[in-house]
Amino acid sequence: MSRRVAGLDIGSTATKCAVVEGGRLVQAVMLPSMPDMVAAAREALRQAGAEALPVVTTGYGRALHEPRLAQVSEITALAAGVGALRPEAATVVDIGGQDSKVVRVQGGKVLDFAMNDRCAAGTGRFLEVMSRVLNIPQDRFDEVSRPEVDPLPISSTCTVFAESEVVGLLSRREPPDRILKGVLTAVCSRVAALGRQVGVAAPVVATGGPARSMAVIRALSEALGMEVLPILPDPQGVTAFGAALICAQRAGA
Amino acid sequence: MRKLQHNAVLARTIRNQVLWTRLGSRLGLPVAWVTSGSPVELVLAAGFIPFYPENHAAICAAREMSQGLAEHTEGRGYSRDLCSYARVDLGAQWTGRTPLGRLVPPDLVLVSNNICGTVQNWFRLTAEHFRVPMFFLDTPFHDGPPTDGDVAYVREQLVAMAPEISRVGWRRITEDRLRKVTERSREALELWARVLETASRRPAPFTSFDAFVHMAPIVSMRGTRRCVAYYRGLLEELRRRADRGDSAIPEERARVVWDNIAIWPAHKQLKKLFERHRVALVSDTYTSAWTVEHLDPKDPFTGLAKAYTDILLIHGVAHRVEVLTRMIQRFGAQGFVLHSNRSCKRYSLGQYGVRQVVTARTGVPGVVIEADMADPRAVSMEHLEQRLVPFFESLGAGT
Ligand code: SF4
DSSP, X not given: OOOEEEEEEEOSSEEEEEEXXXXXXXXXXXXXXXSOHHHHHHHXXXXXXXXXSOEEEESTTTTTOOSOSEEOOHHHHHHHHHHHXXXXXXXXXXXXXXXXXXXXXETTEEEEEEEEOSOSTTSHHHHHHHHHHHTOOGGGHHHHSOTTOOOOOOOOOSHHHHHHHHHHHHHTTOOXXXXXXXXXXXXXXXXXHHHHHHOOOSSEEEESGGGGOHHHHHHHHHHHTSOEEEOOSOXXXXXXXXXXXXXXXXXXX | OOOOTHHHHXXXXXXXXXXXXXXXXXXXXXXXXXXXXSOHHHHHHTTOEEEOHHHHHHHHHHTTOHHHHHHHHHHTTOOXXXXXXXXXXXXXXXXXXXXXXXXXXXXXXXXXXXXXXXHHHHHHHHHHHHTOOEEEEOXXXXXXXXOHHHHHHHHHHHHHHHHHHHHHSSSOOOHHHHHHHHHXXXXXXXXXXXXXXXXXXXXXXXXXXXXXXXXXXXXXXXXXXXXXXXXXXXXXXXXXXXXXXXXXXXXXXXEEEEESSOOGGGHHHHHHHHHHTTEEEEEESSTTOOOSTTOXXXXXXXXXXXXXXXXXXXXXXXHHHHXXXXXXXXXXXXXXXXXXXXXXXXXXXXXXXXXXXXXHHHOOOEEEEEEOSSOGGGOOHHHHHHHHHHHHHHTTOOO
């Protein structure tokens, strides 16, 4: 008999809850984590109707929520989620709020990974800062950064320096669409450099909030020199889904 | 899981060593400040009490004093990018603050660049501060084993240095005295190597976290009888543990090896993190950095010349790959952890490449963690967990 179980991904910016039954996603919820991660976790479970279900937690705040069946790292949960959604994937590129990761996977298991967590360059945080400076909300990236736009090179990789560089470009009245394209190229080349640490093998899939944007996917494909497939419609929920699958396994559901 | 009885013995041994150093210097015995890679046997043969500033800096870090001392040195204009052992120890010299109560001033300093170039400048400042002579042993860097020319070059310096060191000490360095000291060094190193070897048993009765602290006598008391006695006792205890099946980690699920110096500011937390995930750290390149076989009581000068031109940090990265590969196989490790140590460039340079090559050779994965051996401002437990936990999980270990 299969019963329902939950996965809870308490991230630095968003908290995600997935409910799984018989290996299939039946419910997904996403909320902002701030200002109170513990409350956000509880609320996500409530909205998903998962308060009484066994839960495996993951993400930055995974130790904050009790009771739980177990806690696992985001990387392990991410690999489990990708393994179910795209079993053929060999590499996952995850652009998160505070960190980016490149994970080599096989059948839902982690083979190797590289992670950028000490510096905002190459993370969602960088995009967030640039989106503010350029005054282009992230959900409009696709509209502005069209394939035919020619990127302006952004040479600084440091977020603080790149921000000044972008301000400088704007003050020289360079077109924002070309600057944005340059910003995306810069982020993705950082991620690609990370990927070289573990070796990127095809097929490559992308997860994390920014992977929702086709402009980001295109820039990533270019930087890696191979096709990158987004996990749609919810690239941000893959980790919570993976945690729920691990929960099902451990609960014997 | 049972605590090592020798933890108490270690505490006592170190305390006695500190007292002995203080007492000896008050009685007028000469003191030599030496680097971890310098031929301490020479100064021992001349009757000096050796003192290890690197060891001292590590103690400052373990006792949470390192940040203040480093900041003092930085306040004098020294860059934060310099080795934290140097910043911490110089800070202690200049402020007089030390967890040891009081520093015993040197009568000479002895340095070799076989570990890095930093020590050369650090000890020059020390010599200037205390107005004492500095003895310097230049060792050639090599990518393969040291050549006969390398050994002859180093030997010549040792022979030339001996009478000068004798002049500052209270007795002459004779071949006979040197032979005795070398014999004791060799014996202690051999015992230490056997101590480390016990971790190859399953489950491991001892981990590198234990080795990081139990290496103190081999660093700072090498060449003495007390050092030999200490390791004889430790080895006995470990053998008993191994025979009884006492493990260092409850239900050991994975075994990994380590590259680089310990992370002193997070030593305890890291040890717990490994324990919680049932991962045994079975060996490392740091505590096994010496080679025993060279020391030769029959020809002490040549033996010393060989030994001190063949320590880990004087070799290129190809050697590191060799050492790690052998270690992984010998200890049956499923993975390896490379500590990219912000302070020690000599130790950390090339680690990303080393990681790839070692994985290709052994088939086991490695992870790079970024930290610092003594500067808590460059150590983040969160970062360490973020790297290590998924790595442990991928090895089939976890909470
Ligand atoms: S830690 Fe590295 S840089 Fe510092 S003294 Fe030791 S070998 Fe030299």
